[in-house]
Amino acid sequence: MANSTNSTVLVESVVAGNGGDVELLPFVNDKHGGVIVEMMTPMDPQLFSASLKASLSKWREQGIRGVWIKLPIGLANLIQLAVEEGFWYHHAEETYLMLAYWLPATTHTLPVNATHRVGVGAFVMNDKREVLAVQEKSGVLRGLGVWKFPTGVVEPGEDINMGVIREVKEETGIDTEFVEVLAFRQSHKAFFEKSDLFFVCMLRPLSFDITRQESEIEAAQWMPVDEFAAQPFVQKHELVKYILEVGLAKVDKEYAGFSPILIKSAFTDKLSFFYMNRGDLDKASGSSDKAK
DSSP: OOOGSSSSBBEEEEOOOTTTTOOHHHHHHTSSSSSEEEEEEOOHHHHHHHHHHHHHHHHHHHHEEEEEEEEEGGGGHHHHHHTTOOOOEEEESSSSEEEEEEEEESSSOOOOOOOOOOHHEEBBOOOTSSSEEEEEESSTTTTTOOOEEEHHHHHHHHTHHHHHHHHHHHHHHEEEEEEEEEEEEEEOOOSSSOOOEEEEEEEEESSOOOHHHTTTEEEEEEEHHHHHHSSSSHHOOOHHHHHHHHHHHHSSSSSOOEEEEEEESSSSSEEEEEEOOOOHHHHHHHHHHHHH
């Protein structure tokens, strides 16, 4: 939420019905006509309830629309009081719960919580036409003797190209260099009803001695690609068949995936990665230049 707010914490007082002053909850304005309350220190529940009521009344007069309250887990005793005023759960993380409320008598336009998680799969082949393959200790393939490509979930704030390198290193001990995103799959109703984006990435091995992750990986090896492809699981599982197909197309043919390019934004100083087919773009740009 930090990118959507100004840096000024506002605290006001209003006159309560009993003649006393009730201090409004501390808040910052967001960029969409709303306010964000981030509770940092313990507060007496009765005082919180009075301040919340007074704050909502004041914000309604001011034409404020959305109200967000961020409650750390240590202030969980205040959740019920906020819910009684009409707040609903928006999302939760390990250390806090975010509640939301819409003041106008209209359908709210607050953005929903994050809807996707991002997974990665690694196609890594050595000069002997062996692919890096693992057997997992947990999950639906546990104990089935199935060899699969290393996979994992990108961590919050982690780029796809960095996440897949990390996952391969953690599972197999192999150092790699990112080459391209070869393809991706979108599926829905996956993890806790969220959608899932799974990026198939090609990596170039920089080391070859395997050290498996004992906590999650039952076995890991460099496996002849034909032997990997012959597994009944691979023959039945379309996703794995296509990963193998695009990986080999990249190695043997002219299949072009998407390479990360660092770009700037007009809205933030942070750099981000833009994934694009740089080779074909350069060819197209060259053709355009010649046409001129």
